[in-house]
Every structure is written in C-alpha cells, then in structure tokens.
Amino acid sequence: MSAFRLNLRDGVGTNLSDKSISFSFDGKSYRGIEGDTLASALLANGLSIIGRSFKYHRPRGVFTAGSEEPNALVTLHSGGRTEPNIRATEVELFEGLVARSQNRRPSVNFDLMAVNQLAGKAFSAGFYYKTFMGPALRGHKATRFWWVCEQFIRRAAGLGRGTTIPDPDHYARMNAFCDILVVGSGAAGLAAARRVAASGVRVIVCEESARAGGALASSPDFIDGEPAREWSADQIAELSAMDNVSILTRTTVQGYFDDNTFFAIERVTDHLAHKDRTVPRQRAWNIRAKSAVIATGALERPMVFAGNDRPGIMLADSARRYAVEFGTAPGRAVAVFTNNDTGWLAARDLAKAGVIVTAIVDVRTDIEASIRVLGEECRATIHSGSAIRSVKGMRGVNGIVIATYNELTGELGADSKTIACDCVAVSGGWSPAFHLTSQQGGKPVWDTELQAFLPGDPLQKWHGAGAMAGEFGLAQAFRSGEEAALKALADTGVAMPKQAAKIGSGPDIDGDEIDYAPAPVFEINSGGKSFVDLQHDVTAEDVRLAHREGFVSVEHLKRYTTLGMATDQGKTSNVTGLAIMAAASNKPIADTGTTRFRPPYTPVAMGAIAGEKYGHLAAERLTPMHDIHVESGAGMYANGPWMRPETYNLPGETVEQAYIRETKAVRAGVGIVDVSTLGKIDVQGPDAAEFLNRVYTNGFAKLPVGKARYGLMLREDGFLFDDGTTWRFDEHRYLMTTTTAGAGRVMEHLEYYRDFVWPDLKVALASVSDEWAGVAVAGPKSRELLKVCVKKCDVSDKGLPFMGLVDGVIADIPVKIARLSFSGELAFEVYCGAHWGSALWHALMSAGRKLDVVPYGLEALSTLRIEKGHVAGPELNGRTTPHDLGLSGMVSSKKNFVGSVLLQRETFSKQDRLQLVAVKSLDGQRIRGGSHLVAGSKDEPGISQGHTTSTCFSPELGCYISLALLEGGYKRHGEKLFATNPVRDAHVAIEVLSHHMVDPEGGRMRG
Amino acid sequence: MRLTCPYCGPRDHQEFTYRGDATAARPALDNTSVDDHNAYVYDRSNPDGLHRELWNHTSGCRTHMIVERNTVTHDVVSCEPVGPFAEQLK
Ligand SMILES: [Zn+2]
Secondary structure (H helix, E strand, O other): OOOOEOOOEOOEOOOOOOOEEEEEEOOEEEEEEOOOEHHHHHHHOOOOOOEEOOOOOOEEOOOOOOOOOOOOEEEEOOHHHOEEEEEOOOOEOOOOOEEEOOOOOEOOOOEHHHHHHOOHHHHOOOHHHHHHOOOOEOOEOHHHHHHHHHHHHHHHOOOOOOOOOOOOOOEEEEEEEEEEEEEOOOHHHHHHHHHHHHOOOOEEEEOOOOOOOHHHHHOOOEEOOEEHHHHHHHHHHHHHOOOOEEEEOOEEEEEEEOOOEEEEEEEOOOOOOOOOOOOOOEEEEEEEEEEEEEOOOEEEOOOEOEOOOOOOEEEHHHHHHHHHHHOEOOOOEEEEEEOOOHHHHHHHHHHHOOOEEEEEEEOOOOOOHHHHHHHHHOOOEEEEOEEEEEEEOOOOOOEEEEEEEEOOOOEEOOOOEEEOOOEEEEEOOEEEOOHHHHHOOOOOEEEOOOOEEEOOOOOOOEEEOHHHHOOOOHHHHHHHHHHHHHHHHHHHOOOOOOOOOOOOOOOOEEOOOOOOOOOOOOEOOOOOOEEEEOOOOEEHHHHHHHHHOOOOOHHHHHHHHOOOOOOOOOOOOHHHHHHHHHHHOOOOHHHHOOOOOOOOOOOOOHHHHHHHHOHHHOOOEOOOOHHHHHHOOEEEEEEOOEEEEEEEOOOOOOHHHHHHHHHHHHHHOOEEEEOOOOEEEEEEOOOHHHHHHHHEOOOOOOOOOOEEEEEEEEOOOOOEEEEEEEEEEEOOEEEEEEOOOOHHHHHHHHHHHHHHHOOOOOOEEEEOOOOEEEEEEEOOOHHHHHHHHEEOOOOOOOOOOOOEEEEEEEOOEEEEEEOOOOOOOOEEEEEEEHHHHHHHHHHHHHHOHHHOOEEOOHHHHHHHHHHHOOOOOOOOOOOOOHHHHOOHHHOOOOOOOOOOOHHHOHHHHOOOOEEEEEEEEOOOOOOOOOOEEEOOOOOOOOOOOEEEEEEEEEOOOOEEEEEEEEEOHHHOOOOEEEEEEHHHOEEEEEEEEOOOOOOOOOHHHHO | OEEEEOOOEEEEHHHOEEEEEOOOOOOOOOOOOHHHHHHHHHOOOOOOOEEEEEEEOOOOOOOEEEEEEEOOOOOEEEEEEEOOOHHHHO
16 A cells, blocks of 8 residues: 555554445545545545645645544535535545545646735735725725625635535434433543443433544553553443443534533434435434533644644644554654644654654753653654744645744744654644533633633533543543542432442553643744634734734634634634734733634534424325325425425326416316315304404404304504404304414414413314315305205305305215305305315215316415405515505404504505505516516616515416505506516516406305 | 423423513503503513513423523523413413
8 A cells, every 4th residue: 555554553553444445536546444534544545635725725634633623624425415524534434435625726736726825915814804894995885896706705715515406315303311411432431431320320422433432542551451442442342231321423412502402413324335225314312411421522732833734734643643543654754843742642652653753843841751751762853942933845744944942932043953754743732622511601711730721610510521621641531530420420319329439549541641731832923824723714913913903802803813713613723813812912811711612513414403304204284185186186286384286287288277277167167176274273262252353353253153254363563464264153162264374373373362461261272273174165156066965054145145154964974164265256165074074075076077177276276366366375474464455444443453553553554555456467478476566677677666476377367467565556556567577587567457356346256 | 491381391492482571461452552562562671681481382282381581591490381271280
C-alpha cells in the first residue's frame, strides 16, 4: 500500500481488520481497510487536500479524528441519497462508498475561486452587513443590491449542495425511558455505567462512535495488566450482557431538553454497504432519564498561528489516533507544536507506531523531566520556549519556521529556524465538551488552572464525569465516573447498601502521568492569516477588527464575525476566539463569558427529524368508501391527511375532461359524491341550543327538531373561522358538520368555550367524524334516485323540504337524510354508520343506474360550488369576514356571539376591502389560482388589486372562471382586468362578475 | 417538557395544545365593549417568570388545564383542570 499506511501490528491500526475495501473519491477509485474512516483512508492514500474553505477557497485537509471536524467535509452518495457536508472523520468506510469533495471549481486541487484569497480584505468581519445592509447605493436600496449579488456570493462562499430528489430512505422515531442515561462510553462513562448497572436500575449508554470505549481505544496505558482497549472491550461485553443495560453505539446525543429529555440520533445503516431496507436508516430517540451521567470528554483545541490552516496541520491527539487506531501516518515527517503535555504524548506514540517525528516545539520553558523523556524516546529535536512564526508551502506543509517565544509577553524573537516537515501536530489544550449541559442553560465557569471552561452547576438532574467535568486522566475519569454514578443513583431514589456506596480505588492503571493543563497561550501573532474558525474562515484579525468596531459582547462578536456559526458550531474554535477577544479587550477570559450552545450537537438529517410523519410511512385517512373509489378507477388525491377521489376518469380521459363531464352530469341528471371527510361533532345537552347560538353568527336558538341550518363561525377577532351545517336530531341533540380541514380546530375551539369560558353551560361535545359515512346525492334527478331506494320516510318536497332532515332506510341501512345543497342543485346528504358506508354507496349507485347516475370527485364538487359561488377553504383564509364574502345576511344583529364585538370594528366596513367576486376568462386562457388581479399589461402589470382563490373550467358558463377577492369588488361587476401570474408566465384577460353565477335565486335547490 | 394531565398523569408536551394565556378572560356575553374585547384578544403581558397558561390534552383525554409555568426555567409549578368536570378530576 501507500507510504502513509504504517506497518500494521499489535498497537498500530487497532481499529482495522485485514479486509481491503474499495471506495471512490472525486471519481477516482482507492483502497482502504475495514475499520478505516473515510478520513483515515484518504490520508493513507496520501490525499491531503480534501476540500476548499468556505470564503477564501483555501485548500484544507483533515484536521481532527472526530465529529468536531471543521475542514474535511465531503458529499456522500448520489441521487436521492446525496448528503452534503458530512465529516469524513466520522464516515465509516464500506465497500463501494462514493464521496466527493466540495466547494471547489473545477477540482479540489485547482480552484478558480481561490482568487478570493487575494481579496481577503473584502471578506473581512462584518462583510455581509457592511456591504448589503448599509445605505442606499445609486438609487437602489442596499437590500436590492444584495439580491443581485447574492447569487454570485452564495455560489462562491459555500459548502456542499444537497439534492432536490426525494430521499428514498426511511427513518424512525423512538421513545425510551430509563433511570439513568450515560452519555459517552469512555473511561468515565464506563465507570459510571458499571456502577449504576450493578444496582439494577434501567440504564441506557449512548456512544457517538462505532465502538464503545472512547479514548480507551487508543490509550497507550494498561489497566489491570491489560492494554486499555482490551480491558474496555471486556467491560463493555459484560455490560451488554446485562438485561437492565442497553448500549446504543453510533448514537449521538444531540440535545438536552426540559424534564431530563435527551434527543439522540442513531445511525443504523449508514456504515453498511448492503443496507437492509426493512430497518430505518436512522432512528431519532427521545430518551427520558430520571438522571444522567454526562461523560462526553473534551475536545482538543488548536493554536492559532500564521498559516495554521494548511493541509497537513492537524490536532496532535488526532494525529496520534490516526497512527494508533488506523495505522495511518498523518505525514512522512511530523513536527509537534504544543503548549501542554498532550503534544509530547502524541509525539511518543507517533514514533512508536513508526512515524518520523522531527521536532517538538513547545511554547513553555518549564517542562517536567518525565515529559522531556517522552520527546527523547522519539528522537525528535526539542525546541522549548519556541513557537511557529510561519508555515512553508501553499497547498500543503513543507516546513515550519520557528523562533524563540516569550511566554509572558507573547513576543517572538528575531531569530528563525526552518524545520522540514509535511505535517504539524498541534495542541493548544483541551476544552471540556459540555455542549449538552450548556444547551440546558448551565453557565460555564472559567478554570484558570486548566485554562478551560467547565460546565458549571446543573440546572437539571445530571452529573458530569471525566474530562467533560475537568477530570482529566484515566484515574480521575474512573473516580469521577463512580462519583457521578452514585449521585445519579441518589436522584433515582435507589437506596444503596452502605458497602456499595463507597468509591473503590478503581482498577490498577499503568501509564504515563501527564498534565493536561496548558500554558495560557492561544495565538502566536506574527502577522499573516491565522485562522480561528477554520470552517467559516474567521481569522484572529477578524476577531480583533470586530472588537475595534465596538463588538465587545461575545454574542455580538459571534454574529458579526460568524465565528462558531458554521456546521461544526465552532467546536474547535470557540474558546480560542474568546481568548483572542479577551486579549483584545484586556479582560480576563472569565469576564468575557461564553455563548450558549444550541442543539443539535452535530448536523442532523432532516429525514431523521421528520421520521414516519413524512413519505410512505405518513398516516393517511381513508373514508369507508375508499376501496370502491379505487376500484372505480378514481385518481386519489391527498387532501390534508385524507385520500379523496379527484375524478373518476373514463379510459383516455384527462382530469379536466373528467370533471367537466361529471359536473355536467350532475347539473343535468344526478351524481353522488363521498362527503365522509367532513368534520362531525356531536353536540348534546340541555344548553346545546344556547351554546350553538353563541358560537355561530346566525341564530340557532330556534332551529326546530328535524331541521338543518347552515352556520358561520368567527374567531374572536371577527374573522371567519369555519362554516358548515348543523342538524337538530332531538330536543337536546345536534350534529354539527365542519369543513374537512377545519374539523380538528373547530373541536378545540368549541372545547375551549365549553371548558374555559362557559363551563356553566350544560353541553357535551364528542368528535364523531369517523362514526358516520356521508354521501351527497345532487342534481335535478336526485329525488327520483332516492325515491327508488329509500324506505320508511317521505322524500317529497313536502315530506323533506329544503333544509329538512328525516330518518329513513336504504337497503336495510338506517340513514339520516338532510336536504342540503353545496352544488346549487336539488340535493341531499345521506348519512349512515361508517361501517355501512360502502353498502350505502352501492345501494345509491344501483338505485341510480336507470337515471345514469355518475360518481363525482373532488374536482367536480369544487367546480359545482365555485359556479354556485359557495365559499370554501381558499376563501375562508383567516383574513376574510362575512362582509367580505357576501355573507352579511348570516350575521345576526339580535344576539352576541363569538367575534360579534370585534366584527364591529370600523376597518371591517371599509368599502375598499377585498370582496368576493367571480371572474371569467375572456381570452380562453386558463386562470391560475393565486393570480393577481391587475389593470396593466403583462410587462407593466401595475399594483395588485386582489387575487383569484378557487378556479375551474365552468361547463355552465363555457369558459374558465374563478372566485376572487378584489378591492371594492361588489361595485366592480362588469369591469375588465387581467389575472396575472408571473411565476407561471400567465396573463389572462378577465371580466369581473357577481359570484352568484348559477341560479342566483336558488330556485333549483329549493325546487 | 412534560405536563401532568390531571386525568392521564405526566405526558409529553407534544400531546398537548397550547390554548393561550389563561389570565386573559373573555368578557361576559353581554359585554359589547370593543376595548374589553380588544384587550382579551390582543393584550398580553409576556411575563418573565411565572405564567398561567391554558393547555388542552388534545392527543389524550382532551382535558383543559391551567398550567402554572416559569417562562425562564420552564419549571411547571402546577397543572389544574378546568371545565365542567374539573371538580371530579381534582
Ligand atoms: Zn389527559
């Protein structure tokens, strides 16, 4: 294999198997080893440039070995599975994996946009604000200028691109409960999990990576005489076997919410070459824990120096892990630059794995002898009290220039020495990963000794352990893990036997004693571009510029410079940025404060959040007659959650031909339509009449038994809320129908008044939408049809007058028949118990056979009501009042009702309000819904005077028509305007009409 | 966040629907003052701290309850049923 793959042996490549794997990057085929991440495989193949940076298009390489990676972002897969901005450091390699680099044109090695590097000043802090939110520019508002420039800048400055193709995978939502959640399975998490599991409580352990064990996996230490990784594997195996413990690997806890609720994403099949389609791609977990142990470790942070973003520069512990876990040399010759002992440990382990370490550069002069020994072990030259002045090489590192460094003044000496190397392993100390507890509102506290923020006091039931809580080192991790476990057990109320409640001495550890506290050096300021936030290309100078311009609060600094606002949320840059800000303002870091972390911890696929609420797993509501519609060849249409027949197409018919035919058949003869989706609410009680009278605008107090009435409901602000008919079955019993879409909110609305406003009224409400099936029978021959099949009641005009209601029987099915009309024709609605729905449908169809009855769908239903001028959802849009829709006659002046007072507001009686009209196409063109009504030409349409709401072709008028809301529309019948729709490139000449287009006197439906 | 429904016990907030500020009382039916109705519909104090809210267990038993909640810490202090059956639920 390549020069970068080390000689794999015991302790080198501990994560790797011996199976070779092929994968592709930017169209070229490469080989890796099972157990590699994409990042380690790319490094092993000698690929150092993985992507281009966000603003300046500088070449960037792998910077870390974990989910905190700011640089090595790639796009995975293709087609509907395309996923941009994925951290190569987290991608487990599998056979056939396809990855591409991002933000490069045309290639990652030669990028035209890299010219942005020369325009560095133009892209400095606050660039967007200064350029586009500023004063007007040559007559253009600055925002307008932004629109022009946006498309170019967005293309130049950006990350990967997603896809518009639907995601073919499915996702699941999970809910879990446990006594104690342990987040992180490193030494501290493991110690805590062992302790709590032994007490028998229910434990869930979440581990972000593929294998539990955290840093133990690459630790050089021995525990109880075993290599740490083997010891941890045994411990995990023991834990996994316990019934009260679940270990979720590849599971990132993303959020910590109220009531000790945690949100986690489990990546189930992402790492598999052959994905089992019967399991979800990812699971989104809601985990409720009585208490939690947070053992999320710490993130190593870099030091800031000129040229610190060059490919080949990475964090020291990550470089060490690439060698130990992945058997990959991060470079041919590695120089270490550090302000703490971590760098020395990395140097020693790199050398032990077979990597050449040329130099160790440490800003400190006072270095423990035991640490200096580590440097001597790897035969590196040691430069203490020194720092990097600059980096040689443009597309990679071919050397560093170092100088003596004064730790107290932060000044570099005039001397310089060049060290040849192609990799710099940098350590600037460690930042505890308390993102979860910070999300909760916990205020981090600066620890001067550790030069790090610690999580601060808990606001909920959690206990920190290990590096997350500032307890660095294995022994401290074990001890703090056990301590946290006992506190968590106390939260759950489990009484511990006295003996068990003691902290043991922990396992026997044989390893290096190192001090994780760094020297307080964050930046080596030698001029030249020094990056703080690698992903958003924020430099140290940007931070100082923001300070000079008056951005002194960290929250402002963050937004102005965009520091920490990229997809990595500044995991490796936040503390450094704050330190530079603090230095600029001459304040201690403790006084500068931190910003609060927000969920999610790492980017989350939208599909995982949507879960089964979207796509083929989404719930669908089917009416009792659904199967008949499908068998009859109806095209089914999603109307909210409901599946409804759109049209019953005859062979060769288009949707438009079908609904025109169906509409004509109803107007000329008879048709039936499934109206089971209407919301239905059973209203009962001695005060039911009074209650209805208060929620409807029109009178309901005197509705006789055996009658139905159309009613309007308002919101309290006077706007229309819903409409429908309510039937009085009995003295104390009504059936209210609502619009299909409004069913849920009307029920909530009524319950609000019943429970909260008028609890003294004796009225009971029950949603019965699913209990009834309903069929509307419409057309001049509808009574004839009913006469064929209805028994035990009179459906003549006398027996069943307009708005009348009778009980009857059709084909042995007990039914309620109301004479209501949505179409404007003589019509009836027949209701029966839902389980009789299909039998009723068949009975009505066969009764109408000789009358040539047609089933009609949603399109014809809509066409009939538009022609009639009946309003529905598009007109009841939350911004219209009864006065706007020609329904003033429905508003009682004799009573007070919900909305009656605010309906009196002056603005609602203005004559220039949008009022309901109809429009018809004069030039044969189709009118689009949502078209604006204008007086001008297509090119100069002028100001919008209104818009179209519900449109169709009207067989009755022989042209395209639409209902519309038009300024002062009632007085504009006969006016000629245009319905313009620039999005659809349509501009239709129209004439304004009264919305009563069919049978305005209502003779047909009353006949 | 979890709310303790007086009927069903502690349940996830996603089962509930927020019905608004419980301190906003609708004027009596015979009150036709536009100002009073305006205050009921639009005026809200948005307190920083304890707040009384009306919630409905819409995806459960549909009981309405008044939830006293701290808008800063999200601590739920109490959940009391309201409505014609409130007494039986207490
Ligand atoms: Zn409930």
